[in-house]
Amino acid sequence: MIDSKEYIKQHVRTVPDWPQAGIQFRDITPLLQDPKVFRALIDIFLARYANANLNYVAGLDARGFILGSVIAYELNLGFVPIRKKGKLPFHTISEEYDLEYGSATVEVHTDACKQGDRVLLVDDLIATGGTMLAGKKLLERLGAEVIEAAVIVDLPELGGSKLIEQSGLKVFTVCDFDGH
Template sequence: MNLKDTIRSIRDYPKPGIIFRDITTLLGNPRAFRQSVDELVQPYAGTGVEKVAGIEARGFILGGAVAHQLSAGFVPIRKKGKLPHETVSIAYSLEYGVDQMEIHRDAVLAGEKVILCDDLIATGGTACAAAQLLRNLGAEVVAACFVIDLPDLGGAAKLRGMDVPVRALVEFEGH
């Protein structure tokens, strides 16, 4: 199955000139969802990954499924103020300003092998901040995986520049 065909493209969302790549159609297709998870898991099976960290919110869906398949724990990385226990946070730049994300202080242990997972890598601000947050807790970020890469925006290259291998299942040109 061509996964790219199962992703809906919405023009001029959230603002004119942007094409939003919507994976809810992929998630709603049982074969495409299964294939996506299988392809995200495949390179890491048997490598000793201990945790999968998912970025809010679609990264929770994919990351949870990937963690299950790898028999690894799942770690949510959330927007500031959403986690109930003691957290550490990091600020990062967005296209329209600055935001913060958090992780529970005890979510990963020093030296644990962690994969970062989300639906899409664009400019890389969120993913790079999440990787740094995990590293700040002592985790070894062994890879980052995404369904979609928008290579023209350079996010995957930024992650690779942080020595984080990147895997994406499909690419879309433009933004």
């Protein structure tokens, strides 16, 4: 019998040389397309966070929105979108970070959470860790306590999960991909 984490890993598609040569892109869309796999994936997160005493789930633009909003709904919590620069209509704070192939900026509304709120930070994948660390910094600037970073896929050879843990944030991953 296959365990649930291996079941999820088998449904992650690898797209070579995307978005540029040399990148092995880990595509989660097959997980979302199959309702049984998607349910199994969400159930992994629900089992982990059902008793975590959270106020919000924050999702990183854009695939973190898919996971985070479903997790928030199932746990009866609010959802905080952390978006790419220029996409939020109200007052925001921003954080710039480096990607494995460039740089970017993310923003959050200034009223997204408040001092003492406990927040789970969700995305689809950790590569270099820049996006997750930027999200953590934004939430902490608003006074929230980020209790854990949760993702489907970790790419440990790129060092992101190690950097996140060195920042003091625990990381939960469903599966990882070493090498190619």
